[in-house]
Amino acid sequence: MMSSGTSNSFRLRGGRTCRCASVSNELETKDRSMGQKLTKLRSTKYAAQKGLCYYCRQPMWVKDGIAFCKIHRLSARFAARLQCTAEHLVARCDGGHDGADNIVAACLFCNRTRHLAKSPLSSDRYGLRVRGRLLVGKWHGFIAPTRQKNAS
C-alpha cells in the first residue's frame, strides 16, 4: 500500500513518511496537493529538460495523459508511471529545499522508486542506475523510439 492516508505523502520502509512528491495514479491530476511554486518549477524544468525525465530520459506528460497514451500507444495505467512530477534532488526529509536548484522534473515512477529505497542513492548515482536498468529491461519498461533523421 502506497497511501498512508494523506494525499501527498507516502510511507518509506522503516516507517518514515516522505512528503517529497505528490503521488497520484490518476491521469487527470489537479495538482492541489502540490504548491503553486513547485508546480511552476516543475513546468520550468519540464520545458528545460525537453519533456524528458531527469533520471530515465524518457518522455513524460504533464496535463494530457490521454494524448500521451495515444502518441505512445500505452495503456492509461502504464502511462500513469510517466506523469511528470517535481523531484527534489536532495529530499525534503533530508533537508532539501524547494528552490530551483534542488528541483528537477522526473517521471512518477523514477521519483517514487527513488524515495521508496531503503537508503536512497544520490541523484547522480540514481540516474546512472536507472538508465542502466532501463536498457536491460528492468525499469518501468518504456523506451520511446528515437526519432531518427533520414538524411538523404
Ligand SMILES: [Zn+2]
Ligand atoms: Zn523516469
